[in-house]
Amino acid sequence: MSDKPVFDRIKKEIDDNAVVVFMKGTPMMPQCGFSAAVAQALTMMQVKFKGIDVLADGELRQGIKEFSSWPTIPQLYVKGEFVGGCDIVREMYESGELKKLFDQKGVDYAS
Amino acid sequence: MAMAAAEIERLIKASLPDAQVTIEDLKGDGDHYAAYVVSSAFAGKTRVQQHQLVYKALQGRMGGELHALALQTSPPEGKVAASEKGST
Numbered sequence: 001m002s003d004k005p006v007f008d009r010i011k012k013e014i015d016d017n018a019v020v021v022f023m024k025g026t027p028m029m030p031q032c033g034f035s036a037a038v039a040q041a042l043t044m045m046q047v048k049f050k051g052i053d054v055l056a057d058g059e060l061r062q063g064i065k066e067f068s069s070w071p072t073i074p075q076l077y078v079k080g081e082f083v084g085g086c087d088i089v090r091e092m093y094e095s096g097e098l099k100k101l102f103d104q105k106g107v108d109y110a111s
Numbered sequence: 112m113a114m115a116a117a118e119i120e121r122l123i124k125a126s127l128p129d130a131q132v133t134i135e136d137l138k139g140d141g142d143h144y145a146a147y148v149v150s151s152a153f154a155g156k157t158r159v160q161q162h163q164l165v166y167k168a169l170q171g172r173m174g175g176e177l178h179a180l181a182l183q184t185s186p187p188e189g190k191v192a193a194s195e196k197g198s199t
Contacts, residue, residue: 071173
């Protein structure tokens with residue numbers, strides 16, 4: 001167990017869900033262009049993912065930044081590992097690396 | 112509070128002395144920037160680690176007074192960055 005309860009919650013989310021995006025708003029109703037871009041890339045790839053709205057939870061909004069030592073939202077996690085924020089996800093999406101990563105990690109696609 | 116491009120560049124160079132920094136003011140409002148940073152410090156590091164070095168150089172301003180900074184980082188040409196964790 002970690003020293004912060006919010007870290008345990010984050011840990012559980014990224015352990016229980018193969019692909020998780022901590023974002024502003026929801027995948028259907030993103031509240032920020034950067035979050036929208038990541039959700040859109042994943043949707044285009046037809047990957048099953050869980051979007052978690054940090055705007056609905058102030059503790060989570062701050063906690064996720066400390067958890068990953070990453071100052072911005074959105075944040076993408078695949079199989080428990082932090083992959084990156086908006087810029088990195090976009091670069092990896094465009095280069096095909098993101099698809100490679102998903103395939104390698106055995107991520108489920110929507111049928 | 113917005114931040115001047117020169118200040119962003121100064122902070123990055125203070126922490127990564129060999130860095131070549133190009134900053135673009137995306138909206139001309141002093142609040143939305145894109146930065147391209149090339150530094151030998153990035154060699155052998157994943158993108159996440161490279162960006163974290165830049166965020167560290169900005170000493171907590173990212174996400175605070177610096178609202179939006181699109182980042183692109185790379186080691187100098189010829190030195191290949193490590194692939195993302197888990198990929199080949």
